Amino acid sequence: MSETASSTVTVRLPTVLRPQANGQSTVELSGATVGEVVTALVSEYPGLKTNILDDDGNVRKFVNVYVNDEDIRFLDKLDTPVEAGAEVAILPAVAGG
Amino acid sequence: MISVLHLARTAYLEILAEAWRVYPLEACGLLVGPGGSNSITQFHPVHNAAESSRVFTLDSLGYMKAERAADDAGLEVLGVLHSHTHTSAYPSPTDVAEATQPLVPTTWRWAIVSLAWGYPELRSFVISDNQESPTAGIAEESVVLSD
Numbered sequence: 001m002s003e004t005a006s007s008t009v010t011v012r013l014p015t016v017l018r019p020q021a022n023g024q025s026t027v028e029l030s031g032a033t034v035g036e037v038v039t040a041l042v043s044e045y046p047g048l049k050t051n052i053l054d055d056d057g058n059v060r061k062f063v064n065v066y067v068n069d070e071d072i073r074f075l076d077k078l079d080t081p082v083e084a085g086a087e088v089a090i091l092p093a094v095a096g097g
Numbered sequence: 098m099i100s101v102l103h104l105a106r107t108a109y110l111e112i113l114a115e116a117w118r119v120y121p122l123e124a125c126g127l128l129v130g131p132g133g134s135n136s137i138t139q140f141h142p143v144h145n146a147a148e149s150s151r152v153f154t155l156d157s158l159g160y161m162k163a164e165r166a167a168d169d170a171g172l173e174v175l176g177v178l179h180s181h182t183h184t185s186a187y188p189s190p191t192d193v194a195e196a197t198q199p200l201v202p203t204t205w206r207w208a209i210v211s212l213a214w215g216y217p218e219l220r221s222f223v224i225s226d227n228q229e230s231p232t233a234g235i236a237e238e239s240v241v242l243s244d
Contacts, residue, residue, distance in 0.1 A: 014164060015174055016202045025168055051199055061196045064157045071157065089161055092200035095147070095154040096125075096179055096207075097191025 006030040007084040011041055013048075014092050020047035034067060035078030037088050052090060064091040100180055100238040101135060102206060102221045113217050115142040116180040116210050125153040125179040129205055132173035136243070137206070140178065141166065152191060153179045160225070172199040176206030177220075180182045186211035186220040193231045196224035 011027045013030075023029055029044070031037035038059075040085075042049040054060050065072045066089040072080045082088065100191070116124040122145060129139040143159035155177065166175050181189075184207040188196070196207055208221040219240055227234030 012161070014160075014200070016200055066157060066161070067108055069158055071163075091160055092155045092159065093154065093157070094177055094195070094201060095152065095191075096177070096195045097152045097189040 006032050006036070007082050007086065009037055009082050009084070009086045009088055011037060012087055012089040014090060016092060017048055017051060017090065020051070021045045032081060033076075033078065034065060034072050034080045034082060034088060037082060038065070038078065041090075060094045064093050065089070066091060100223075100236075102208075102238050102239055102240050103135070103136040103243045104219075104243060105138045105207075106242050108137050109219070111142070111209075112138045112165075112210055112219065114138070116212055116217065119145065120180070120212055120221065121150045121182050122148055123150060123153040123182060124210075125155055125177065125178050127155075127167075127174050128176035128178055128208060129163070129167045129170075129172045129173050130151055132175075134175070137175060137208075139167070139170075139172065145179075150182045175204075177210060178208040178210065180209045181186075181209055181213060183213050184211065185213060187216045188224055188235050190231060193224055193234065197226040197234070208240070225232055 008030050028041045029037050031040055068086055125145050126142040128137045130136045141163035144156040146156040147154040157170045164174050206221050207224050210217050210219045221238050221240050223236045225234040
């Protein structure tokens, strides 16, 4: 039960994506994994989809997703489980030379 | 039309301090000010995750903390600053490529401080995607220090 239970988490959006989420900086969503939360996010705010996910449903390379300050690339990626109250942050990868 | 970027003197001094502190590595951080304005009132240094003298990558957690601090202060991230340690304060091809990726706001300022000549030179640019030539998308703006 606990492994599949949906949790309510807070998704934090960077400034650049807020216009596509009615100007909100944070959104409350449910899911048992980061992937479920991201799916819920892009179904509620379809304008976010192509900014966050590629055509295969993977997180784009210039997007970082953190759960409670940890990069999901070093956890279980989109399969990373989330607990109630967790903060999922969508962050742009900003770089240069 | 030449635009003007007003940079608070305190933010300017923090930029110089961070650039020299991490030299010879590239420094980086976020420029913060009132949303939609041409005024930078704060500089938030962010760790260069690349730890390189040639390239920079803003540490994601540092980015998040700076953006959260801006939110809490009723301000917005208006741009990014990085240092060039071996070249002039002009956007490199890498800067142009990264500035035009989808999650970088097109309105962002790309401020660059060069330490290549032993003294700091700060310039600021708005970089847009230009299919004809990468440099055609680079527009410089004047930087004016303000109190």
